[in-house]
Amino acid sequence: MNPITITIESKPTTINFDGRELQVQKLSIPLPFGRKPTDISDIAACGVEAVYVTEIREMDPEEFDGFKLNLGKSRDWLKGKGGDYWDGRLCVMVRAPGRPYLFIDPSGGDSVRYLARLG
Incomplete structure (x- = not known):
């Protein structure tokens, strides 16, 4: 199995969210998000959104x-963590060698509520 190589272009940005400033990286492309997926193959896109x-x-x-x-x-x-922001979602990015990148918005909870993947 060949390792996955992905280059992600992003732009450092400061946003105001819930009355506080956050330093984020905005991805250069929007991604499709799935709501409450059971696993990473279960992304029935509910919309393409910006990723912060x-x-x-x-x-x-x-x-x-x-x-x-x-x-x-x-x-x-x-x-x-997470939440809706302007044109997208605030996400925790999960990465591991040889695996796709995951972008998780728990929307304030403690489990995956919205998920996008790259790779």
Whole structure:
């Protein structure tokens, strides 16, 4: 299996969200998001939206593989993050060597509510 190589162009941006300034990376392309997917192959797009990355979560391939199969599980590292912003979603980017990039908007919760993938 060949490793996945993806180049993501993004622009550093400061936004105002809920009365506070956030430093984000806005992706150069919008992505289709799925709502409450069961796994990463279950992205029935509910719309193409801009992606604002608020943080990056690094995983090893084994951790990623377990994560992608159980997206509805509660996770402390997602709690209180994400949300709608202007033309897109505030997301945690999840990446692991040889795996697609995931963009997760938990919309303030602690599990995956909206998901986009690249790769």
